[in-house]
Amino acid sequence: MNEHRSKIFGVMGEFTTPEQILSAAHQAREAGYKHITAYTPFPVEGLAEAIGFRWTAVPLLTLIGGIGGGLTGFGLQYWVAAITYPINVGGRPLNSWPAFIPVTFELTVLGAAIFAAVGMLALNKLPQPYHPVFSVERFARASTDRFFLCIEARDPKFNLAETARFLQSVSAEHVSEVKDED
Amino acid sequence: MSANQPPLSAPEIRRLDPVLGPGHTYASVTDKIAAVVLTRPLGIGWLAGFTLTFTLVMVLFISVAWLIIKGVGIWGINIPIGWGFAIVNFVWWIGIGHAGTLISAILFLLNQKWRTSINRFAEAMTLFAVACAGIFPLIHTGRPWMAYYMFPYPSTMGIWPQFRSPLIWDVFAVSTYGTVSLIFWYIGLLPDLATLRDRAKTRIQQVIYGALSMGWRGSVHHWHRYQSAYLLLAGLATPLVLSVHTVVSFDFAVAIVPGWHTTIFPPYFVAGAIYSGFAMVLTIAIPLRKAYGLEDFITMRHLDNMAKVMLATGLIVAYGYFVEFFMAFYSGNKFDVFLAQQRLHGPYSHYYYALILCNILTPQLLWIEKVRRNVAALFAMSLVINTGMWLERFVIVVISLTRDFVPSAWGRYQPTFWDFSTLLGTIGLFAMLLFLFVRGLPAIAIAEMRELVHETHSEQDPE
Numbered sequence: 001m002n003e004h005r006s007k008i009f010g011v012m013g014e015f016t017t018p019e020q021i022l023s024a025a026h027q028a029r030e031a032g033y034k035h036i037t038a039y040t041p042f043p044v045e046g047l048a049e050a051i052g053f054r055w056t057a058v059p060l061l062t063l064i065g066g067i068g069g070g071l072t073g074f075g076l077q078y079w080v081a082a083i084t085y086p087i088n089v090g091g092r093p094l095n096s097w098p099a100f101i102p103v104t105f106e107l108t109v110l111g112a113a114i115f116a117a118v119g120m121l122a123l124n125k126l127p128q129p130y131h132p133v134f135s136v137e138r139f140a141r142a143s144t145d146r147f148f149l150c151i152e153a154r155d156p157k158f159n160l161a162e163t164a165r166f167l168q169s170v171s172a173e174h175v176s177e178v179k180d181e182d
Numbered sequence: 183m184s185a186n187q188p189p190l191s192a193p194e195i196r197r198l199d200p201v202l203g204p205g206h207t208y209a210s211v212t213d214k215i216a217a218v219v220l221t222r223p224l225g226i227g228w229l230a231g232f233t234l235t236f237t238l239v240m241v242l243f244i245s246v247a248w249l250i251i252k253g254v255g256i257w258g259i260n261i262p263i264g265w266g267f268a269i270v271n272f273v274w275w276i277g278i279g280h281a282g283t284l285i286s287a288i289l290f291l292l293n294q295k296w297r298t299s300i301n302r303f304a305e306a307m308t309l310f311a312v313a314c315a316g317i318f319p320l321i322h323t324g325r326p327w328m329a330y331y332m333f334p335y336p337s338t339m340g341i342w343p344q345f346r347s348p349l350i351w352d353v354f355a356v357s358t359y360g361t362v363s364l365i366f367w368y369i370g371l372l373p374d375l376a377t378l379r380d381r382a383k384t385r386i387q388q389v390i391y392g393a394l395s396m397g398w399r400g401s402v403h404h405w406h407r408y409q410s411a412y413l414l415l416a417g418l419a420t421p422l423v424l425s426v427h428t429v430v431s432f433d434f435a436v437a438i439v440p441g442w443h444t445t446i447f448p449p450y451f452v453a454g455a456i457y458s459g460f461a462m463v464l465t466i467a468i469p470l471r472k473a474y475g476l477e478d479f480i481t482m483r484h485l486d487n488m489a490k491v492m493l494a495t496g497l498i499v500a501y502g503y504f505v506e507f508f509m510a511f512y513s514g515n516k517f518d519v520f521l522a523q524q525r526l527h528g529p530y531s532h533y534y535y536a537l538i539l540c541n542i543l544t545p546q547l548l549w550i551e552k553v554r555r556n557v558a559a560l561f562a563m564s565l566v567i568n569t570g571m572w573l574e575r576f577v578i579v580v581i582s583l584t585r586d587f588v589p590s591a592w593g594r595y596q597p598t599f600w601d602f603s604t605l606l607g608t609i610g611l612f613a614m615l616l617f618l619f620v621r622g623l624p625a626i627a628i629a630e631m632r633e634l635v636h637e638t639h640s641e642q643d644p645e
Contacts, residue, residue: 018636037401037402037403038401038402039399039400039401039402040400040402040405041208041212041377041400041629041632042208042373042400042405042629042630042632042633042636043405043406043408043409043633044402044405047402047405048402048403048405048406051402053402053403053406056406056407056410058407058410058411058414059410059414062411062414062418066418076334077345080334080342080343080345081345081346084340084342085340085341085342087344096346099345099346100345100346102348102351102354102355102425102429102432103345103350103351103354105421105425106351106354106355106358106422106425107354107358109358109362109418109419109421109422109425110358110361110362112414112418113361113362113365113366113415113418113419114361114365116411116414116415116418117365117368117369117411117415119411120369120407120408120410120411121396123407124403124404124407124408126396126397126398126404127393127396127397128396128397129392129393129397130397131397131399133399134399140380140381141380142380142399142400143212143373143376143377143379143380143381143400144208144209144212144377144380144381145207145208145209145212145632
C-alpha cells in the first residue's frame with residue numbers, strides 16, 4: 001500500500017468555470033484537506049485565499065532590490081566623483097548630489113524590477129521542466145479553458161478512492177489520478 | 183453595481199462599443215490568437231512584407247558598414263551641427279518606444295480594460311523601437327567599439343564617467359528602460375508561452391515554447407506571485423517611462439544653447455513621446471487586425487480611445503510649442519527671441535511650418551467622431567503624426583545648432599544619402615522584427631483575453 005502510494009502525486013478534478021472551482025476549493029478546505037492546488041487558465045479572484053495561500057515574499061524582495069539598487073547607484077557616483085576620481089570644477093562641491101539623482105533613480109527601478117521578476121520565478125521554482133501534473137493528458141487544457149483542482153497525496157487526509165469520490169461530489173466533470181513518474 | 187446606476191439610454195449604448203466582440207469563449211480567444219502563431223500558413227502578404235523589410239535591413243547593414251569604414255564624415259554633420267540625423271532619429275525612436283510601457287503599465291494601474299488586446303504588441307514595438315534608438319548614439323560616437331567607455335568600470339587608466347553629465351544619465355536611463363521593458367514583456371508572456379507549449383503540434387514548437395515557458399503550470403501559487411510581480415513591475419515602469427524622455431530632454435535643456443535651455447522641455451518631450459508612440463501603435467494595429475482578422479479583439483473602441491489619447495497629448499505638445507515662443511519673448515533674451523524668429527523666417531522655416539501642419543493642425547480633425555471611426559483616416563493620421571514628430575526633433579536639433587550665439591559660428595546642415603539610408607534601414611529593422619514577432623509569439627495577451635471574457639460574461643450575467 002505504502003509503495004503504491006508513493007507513486008501517486010494526487011487526484012485531480014476538472015471544472016469548467018471559475019465559480020465551480022472556487023466553490024470546490026472552499027469545500028475541500030472545509031472537508032479538512034490541506035495540500036490543495038488549483039490550476040487555472042487565468043488568475044481567479046479569491047482562489048488563493050480559498051486554498052489558504054495569502055502571503056507572498058515578492059513585494060518584500062522588490063523593496064530589497066530597489067533599496068539595494070538605489071544605494072549602489074548613489075554610492076557608485078559618490079565614490080567616483082568625490083573619492084577616486086575627484087575633478088575640481090571651479091571649486092564646486094565634489095558631492096554634488098542633485099546631479100546624482102537621475103542615475104540613482106534609474107538603478108533603483110532596475111534593481112527593484114530585476115528582483116521582482118527573478119524573485120517571482122524563484123519562488124515559483126521556475127524553470128521546472130517536469131511536474132507530475134503534466135503527465136495527465138487532459139491537463140493540456142489547463143492553459144485554455146479548464147480549471148483543475150488537485151488534492152495531493154501528501155495530505156494526511158488523502159485516500160485515493162475517498163478523495164476521488166469527494167471531488168466527484170463537488171461536481172468535478174472528470175476526475176483523474178496524477179502519477180509521479182520519478 | 184448596476185442597481186444604483188441609471189440604465190443607459192439607447193444612443194449611449196450604441197456609442198459604447200465593446201472591448202471584445204460578442205460570443206467569445208475562453209477557447210475561442212485562445213484558438214484564434216494561438217492559431218496565428220502555430221498553424222496559420224505563411225501568406226503572400228507576410229512573405230512580401232518580410233522580404234521588403236529584410237532588404238531594408240541589408241540597407242542598414244551596408245550603411246553602418248560604410249560608416250565604420252569611412253567614419254562619420256559620410257553624414258551631413260559638421261561643426262557646428264555635430265548632432266544631425268543621428269540624434270534626431272534617436273529621439274524619434276525612443277519617443278515611439280514610450281507607448282508600449284505606457285499602455286502596459288499606466289493603463290494597467292488605471293484599470294483600463296481596453297488596454298488588454300493592444301498591450302502585448304505595443305510592448306514588442308517598444309522593445310524594437312528602443313533597439314533602433316540605441317543604434318544611433320552608438321554609431322554617432324564614430325568609434326562604436328569603444329562604447330563601453332560610457333559605463334563605469336575599473337580601467338587601468340583610472341578614469342570614470344562624468345556622472346554630472348546628462349549624456350551619462352541618458353546611458354543609464356535608456357539601458358534601464360530597455361531592460362525593464364524586456365522583463366515586463368517576458369513576464370507578461372509566460373502564461374501565453376505555456377498555452378503555446380500545450381497546443382504545439384511539432385517537436386520544434388514544443389521544445390522552443392516549452393523552454394521559454396519555463397514549466398509554467400498556472401497553479402494558484404504561480405498566479406498569485408505572478409500578479410503581485412506584474413503589479414509591482416507596472417508600478418515601477420510608470421515613473422520609469424516618464425523619466426526616460428525627461429532625461430532625453432535634459433540632453434538639450436541642460437545645455438545653454440538658445441531654444442534648448444527651457445524648463446518646458448521635460449513635460450513636453452514626454453507628451454510628444456506618448457503622442458508619437460500612440461501614432462505608431464495605430465500604424466501597426468490597423469494593418470494587423472485586418473491581416474489576421476482580429477477585429478473582434480482590437481475593436482473600434484480601441485482605435486477611438488487611442489485617437490483620443492493622441493488628440494490630448496497633441497494638445498499638450500501644441501501648448502509646449504506655444505510656451506517656447508511665449509518664454510522667448512517674455513524673457514527678452516535676445517538670443518532666444520532671435521531663435522524664435524529663425525524658426526519662423528530662417529532657412530529651415532519650411533520644416534517648422536510642416537511640423538505645425540502635421541502635429542497641431544491636422545490632428546484637430548480627431549475632434550470629429552466620424553474621423554476617429556474611419557480606419558483609413560486614422561491610419562493616414564498616424565503616419566502624419568509620426569512624420570510631424572520626426573520634424574519636431576529636426577527643428578529642435580538643427581535650427582538651434584545652426585544659429586548659435588555669434589554669427590561666425592553659424593552654419594548649414596545638409597543630410598546626405600547615408601543619413602537617409604540609415605534612417606530607412608532602422609525603419610526596416612523595426613518592421614522586420616514586428617513581422618517576425620507576429621508569427622513567433624502571440625501578438626495579443628491570451629491569458630488576459632480569457633480574463634476579459636470572464637469579466638464580460640459576469641457583467642452580462644450578474645449571478
